[in-house]
Amino acid sequence: MKIAGPKGTRDFYPEQMALRNWIVQRWTEISRRHGFVEYDGPIFERLDLYRIKSGDEIVSQLFHFEDRGGREFAIRPEMTPTLARMVAAKANALPKPIRWFSAPRLCRAEKPQRGRLREFFQWNIDIVGVESELADAECIFVAVDFFRSLELTPEHVVMRINSRAVVAALLHNIAIPDDKLTGVFAALDKRDKLSAEAFAEVLGEMDLSEKQREALIAMGEAKGPEGLDRIESMLAGDESGQATVTQLRQVFAHLAAFGVAEYCAYDMGVVRGLAYYTGTVFEGFGQGGLQRAVCGGGRYDELVSQLGGPSMGGVGFATSDVVVEDLLAEFELLPELKATADYFVIDADASVFPQVLELVGRLRHAGVDAAFSYQRQGVGKQFKQAASRGARRVAVIEPDFARTQTLNIKDMASGTQASIPLAALIDDPFMELPTTS
RNA sequence: GUGAAUGUAGCUCAGUUGGUUAGAGCACUAGGUUGUGGUCCUAGGGGUCGCGGGUUCGAAUCCCGUCAUUCACCCCA
Incomplete structure (x- = not known):
């Protein structure tokens, strides 16, 4: 009832x-x-x-x-x-x-x-x-x-x-x-x-x-x-x-x-x-x-x-x-209030998903609002989710991450993307991204 | 408390003079475009047509009642 x-x-x-x-x-x-x-x-x-x-x-x-x-x-x-x-x-x-x-x-x-x-x-x-x-x-x-x-x-x-x-x-x-x-x-x-x-x-x-x-x-x-x-x-x-x-x-x-x-x-x-x-x-x-x-x-x-x-x-x-x-x-002055996230972490391959959780864990511990997808799916889908989630930045973990210790960071508003070492990201999650694309 | 209007999917609405399994857009879910986004395409879930009764061979559609919502009065944020 x-x-x-x-x-x-x-x-x-x-x-x-x-x-x-x-x-x-x-x-x-x-x-x-x-x-x-x-x-x-x-x-x-x-x-x-x-x-x-x-x-x-x-x-x-x-x-x-x-x-x-x-x-x-x-x-x-x-x-x-x-x-x-x-x-x-x-x-x-x-x-x-x-x-x-x-x-x-x-x-x-x-x-x-x-x-x-x-x-x-x-x-x-x-x-x-x-x-x-x-x-x-x-x-x-x-x-x-x-x-x-x-x-x-x-x-x-x-x-x-x-x-x-x-x-x-x-x-x-x-x-x-x-x-x-x-x-x-x-x-x-x-x-x-x-x-x-x-x-x-x-x-x-x-x-x-x-x-x-x-x-x-x-x-x-x-x-x-x-x-x-x-x-x-x-x-x-x-x-x-x-x-x-x-x-x-x-x-x-x-x-x-x-x-x-x-x-x-x-x-x-x-x-x-x-x-x-x-x-x-x-x-x-x-x-x-x-x-x-x-x-x-x-x-x-x-x-x-x-x-x-x-x-x-x-x-x-x-x-x-x-x-x-x-x-x-x-008077049509209501604010637009969308849910946002600082970071959305993506795996380029399901094999590196554990590293996604690890990075999310470290970012959240550092006070950064970080999200990720529950489902292992294509990079495109994960980006789609990041967008609808209102993420400002996306961090992509590549299959060779274990060796490079480097991530692709993309600014969703500008589209700028850069390769950033993990240590640098943790040190300053909101660093300026180099403008070379 | 008084008066009026409206009630079809989560939302906005279609639904012809009552006629077979009730539709659309948006939203939601899944999939596709086979490694980079808010576009597009496909599919799916979801509706006792507010509820109850009546008229009729047949009612979302007509009638009555009821409930709810909205608007106005009163007053107030």
């Missing part, structure tokens, strides 16, 4: 595994380049950890279970609560600022579709313990630098940036009551996906005054530098409100200094769904046929203290292997 894999999960055959590893290596490399160190936590957590702060949306899609003592657990659906828990537990002992990254395997009981599966890998970058908007800007910079390293340009992906503090100040200014904030946040967040009429209709259902609705419509359209100017003028006379705009402008100034301004744009339509964001919020948005968020993040200033730690602000973002792959596929 055949049993299919679980819905929304993937089997990583060597080809897919190579791509996944390539992506994770990229994440690791970029993280280190920007001065982040790696951490990890358990793959399941107490269910309460997510009940506290992630919001209903996340909780409704948890895979959860009980142990034999009736304790409730959930497979981690996101990493930030674990990070906050770990930081809260040792807050005073950890050197600040905390600059951590992780690439955890996560699970969410969602209905799978493009860019969204039930099991995936997510790259998380977080800076904790820095209140300055420098940290916000640096997180965004890391995200952009990652995309840039994949040869993605602003034509492929842009960072849309906003601040919940600014939004909150605006809403406060037009006297939106606290109990309606969440609803209004949600409405603004999907402004981009709706027509102007549909947006007005959503607002119409929310029991707001005419004036409030007009203000929200004006807000919802604010984008780019002019949009930010308009927002600032809407806050005229509100000193603390204007301060939030000044902070947001600082973020943009830092991003310009880091040299990634062309990737970044102000956008009132970005509010983000997670409940714990308090300040800067941002998302990378795929252009072309993708048209979806490919990374997302923001500032969470209360999460650590809510988990019993000291009052510590944090900011971070995440992206997943699934959307990164979709993004690269969309």
Whole structure:
């Protein structure tokens, strides 16, 4: 009886595994380049950890279970609560600022579709313990630098940036009551996906005054530098409100200094769904046929203290292997990852096969990736195998090898071939081959 | 959770108005070109036509159900 894999999960055959590893290596490399160190936590957590702060949306899609003592657990659906828990537990002992990254395997009981599966890998970058908007800007910079390293340009992906503090100040200014904030946040967040009429209709259902609705419509359209100017003028006379705009402008100034301004744009339509964001919020948005968020993040200033730690602000973002792959596929930027070997050793005659094994043994012992054919067959066939195996060089052992102690070495890319003494090969397996053919 | 589309070999698909042993390309395996490669040639393995039921002399093809996948909504990585 055949049993299919679980819905929304993937089997990583060597080809897919190579791509996944390539992506994770990229994440690791970029993280280190920007001065982040790696951490990890358990793959399941107490269910309460997510009940506290992630919001209903996340909780409704948890895979959860009980142990034999009736304790409730959930497979981690996101990493930030674990990070906050770990930081809260040792807050005073950890050197600040905390600059951590992780690439955890996560699970969410969602209905799978493009860019969204039930099991995936997510790259998380977080800076904790820095209140300055420098940290916000640096997180965004890391995200952009990652995309840039994949040869993605602003034509492929842009960072849309906003601040919940600014939004909150605006809403406060037009006297939106606290109990309606969440609803209004949600409405603004999907402004981009709706027509102007549909947006007005959503607002119409929310029991707001005419004036409030007009203000929200004006807000919802604010984008780019002019949009930010308009927002600032809407806050005229509100000193603390204007301060939030000044902070947001600082973020943009830092991003310009880091040299990634062309990737970044102000956008009132970005509010983000997670409940714990308090300040800067941002998302990378795929252009072309993708048209979806490919990374997302923001500032969470209360999460650590809510988990019993000291009052510590944090900011971070995440992206997943699934959307990164979709993004690269969309623009045909996926790498070609073929299996390779440094050397493929061939016998010109079955009688010297023992010497093949001997040479393979010596090369591998020297740290060289060496392969050979299991079957004794013609030289042509063995070369064919060497080629499909991705061998860079082929070493041919001739029938008179015992006497000459010399091999024919061929470079597969250039076709150059040379006669090299065994001792010289072992001494330096990657020597330049004489160019005479 | 709501709505829609699709389900033929490992992959991409053909399969005429329902008619005999269901095909192609790629991939895979073996062999040939008789001592130097990713070309070419030949052969081979592999399919309960998603599954179950119905209509019919006869169903991959029509009908119903079911499952799965994909897309959109919601939300999100």
